[in-house]
Amino acid sequence: MSSLPAIDPNTAPPSAAAALARAKKAFGGSVPNLTRAMANSPVTLDGYLEFSQALSGGLLGPDVSERIALLVAEENGCGYCLSAHSYVAEHALHLSSEEIGAARVGESADPRIRAVLQLASAINSGRGDVPDDVVEAAREVGVSDSEIAEVIGHVAANAFSNYFAKMARIDIDFPPVTPRRDIA
Template sequence: MAKVMANSPALVKGWLALSGALSGGVLPAPVRERLAIATAEYNNCTYCLSAHTYIGAHVAKVDAEELERARHAESTDPHAAALLALSGAIARGRGHIDETQLKTARAAGVTDAEIAEVVGNLALNILTNYFNVLADTDNEWPVVTPHTHG
C-alpha cells in the first residue's frame, strides 16, 4: 500500500502522521485493529481486512473469535462492543447519528476522548479502504475476503 501511496508524498505523510498520532491515543491497539476490521468489512476492502486481521492476530494479539466478531462490529467485551457500534453508526450515518446511540455509548463508559478517536480511526480507515479499493493494491497479506453484503 505504501508503495502505491508513494505516488503522492503528501498523502503518505498525512497517512503516517494520523496513524502515528492515533497509535499514541487512548484507544489500545486491539481496539484500533477491531475498528479497522469493522470498517474494512463495511467498505468491502479486501486489502485492509486482510492486513488488519493479520495485524490484529499477530501484533495486537486479538483472538480469532474476536477478530471474526469485529467483522460484524461486535465484541464480547462490552466496552469494545460500544466503540464498534458507535463507529458503525457514524460510518452508516456519514457522521450523523441518533442521540440515543451516543447515550448508549456513554452508558457503556465511552469517554469524550474515545469518541474523538473513534472518528479519527474511522477517517484513517476510510482513507486506506478507499485508496486500496481504488488502486486495486496487490495484497501481500493472507487474504481475508469480505462477507457478501446485501
C-alpha cells in the same frame, strides 16, 4: 491489477523514497503495497502516516483501534485492508479468530468494546450522521468524549485507507481475507 503503480523504495524519486523510509519505520521494517501506492504522492503517504501515528498514541489502545479497522474494512468491502488488519490482529495483538470475526461485524463480549464498535459502525455507515442513542449507549458504558472523538478519527483514517486501496486496486501482500459481502 493495480491502477496505481507500487513505487519501489530502491528506485523511487527522493521525496517518495523519504516517505517510503518513514513507512518502513512505521511498519516495523516492511513496506506494505498500500504505502508503496500512496508514495505516488509523497504528501498523501506522509499525511496517512502522521495521522495513523497520532491515533496510535490515543486512549483506545491498539486492540480496540484494530477492531475498529477490521469493522470499517468489512463494512467498506476492502479486501486489502481486511487482510492487513486481520494479520496484525492475529500476529501482533494475538486476538483469537473469534475476536477478529466478532469485530468484523461490530460485536464483542466486552460491552464497552461493543459500544465503541457500534459507534464506529454508525459513524461509517451514516457518513458522520449518528443517532443520539448510539452516542448515549457508548457514554453509558464509560466511553469518554475524548474516546468518542478518537473513534471518529479512527473511522476517518480507515475509510481513507479503504477508499485508497479499493480505488487503486492494491495487490494484497498479506494472507487474503475476503469481505463477507464478496463471498455470497
